[in-house]
Amino acid sequence: MNSTTWIVDSYEEALAKNIVIVSLGLIINFINGMLVVTFFSNPMFSRDSRYILYIHLVITDMLMIFISVTLYVLTYASPLVNVSLCSVFIFLGTTTFMITPLNLAGMAIERFIAICKPLHHSQICTPQRTYIFICLLWVIGAVRFIADVIISLLTQPVSFFRSFIPCYPNYLFPSKSNQDNTTASQVICMSFVWIILIYTYCRVLFTARKAVSKGSANKARITILLHGVQLLLCMLSYITPFMFIISTPFFRLHQTKITFCIYLLTNILPRLLSPLIYGIRDQKFVKQLKEYFTCNFVIVKIMPS
Numbered sequence: 001m002n003s004t005t006w007i008v009d010s011y012e013e014a015l016a017k018n019i020v021i022v023s024l025g026l027i028i029n030f031i032n033g034m035l036v037v038t039f040f041s042n043p044m045f046s047r048d049s050r051y052i053l054y055i056h057l058v059i060t061d062m063l064m065i066f067i068s069v070t071l072y073v074l075t076y077a078s079p080l081v082n083v084s085l086c087s088v089f090i091f092l093g094t095t096t097f098m099i100t101p102l103n104l105a106g107m108a109i110e111r112f113i114a115i116c117k118p119l120h121h122s123q124i125c126t127p128q129r130t131y132i133f134i135c136l137l138w139v140i141g142a143v144r145f146i147a148d149v150i151i152s153l154l155t156q157p158v159s160f161f162r163s164f165i166p167c168y169p170n171y172l173f174p175s176k177s178n179q180d181n182t183t184a185s186q187v188i189c190m191s192f193v194w195i196i197l198i199y200t201y202c203r204v205l206f207t208a209r210k211a212v213s214k215g216s217a218n219k220a221r222i223t224i225l226l227h228g229v230q231l232l233l234c235m236l237s238y239i240t241p242f243m244f245i246i247s248t249p250f251f252r253l254h255q256t257k258i259t260f261c262i263y264l265l266t267n268i269l270p271r272l273l274s275p276l277i278y279g280i281r282d283q284k285f286v287k288q289l290k291e292y293f294t295c296n297f298v299i300v301k302i303m304p305s
Helices: 009-040 049-077 085-116 119-126 127-155 158-162 185-210 215-250 252-279 283-293
Strands: 080-082 162-167
Touching: 009 049, 009 252, 009 283, 049 085, 049 185, 049 252, 080 085, 085 119, 085 127, 085 162, 085 215, 119 185, 215 252, 252 283
Parallel strands: none
Antiparallel strands: 080 162
């Protein structure tokens, strides 16, 4: 800790990284934007808790991608950001980052009720309760940030919020985050969450197999397994600091490349796969999507008189 070595990207490498990140961000948000337009184009989707949770997942992913890509570009274009503006970015980024796995868990529970308790599904999974659940997700996601803001207001002068600082969220740049904050209690908590998730998905899987007929059992199991895959991809983001700590001793001269690859793997690619895995398998959603975003050619045949 007596000396610190900063490894700076070359111009060509920095340009290539930014082009890749911005291009992927635009592609993902364009695809997600098509899904959002499809959802709001048909009132049928807004009356079904399944589609409400799905489109909420898509919107939070869009916000997270936008904030994440913006902050990534700012680290090269303008490393110092106003504290107040950085706070807004961090709030939206960290909150949507935490909401995604919880939203996927809610979607899995909704499918469990639909498959195993079909007679009670319409009473339990109402749109009103779904919106209450979404509000609860935002409260849970924002608690940590609100606590940090309150502590900052009590300990920092007002001039601090007009100053400029590096805006590096922990989930975006593990190499520039405070890795000492990763305490043993957080590791234990993360392990406990993983155990609960694995146990829940196994119970859902076996219960669904017993509750539905053989014809729909395979589809139900595949749906639940895909939820597990989605959740696994999103949960990779929580172990980003550990991945960096493990890889750094072996690739000390390529720290920026390792950071870029980890960021791409844990934050960008899951947001590309997550909406597509769930949306393309839904026949109603795909049918409505095709009606709005496919070109229909009309062939006119002229018959001789």
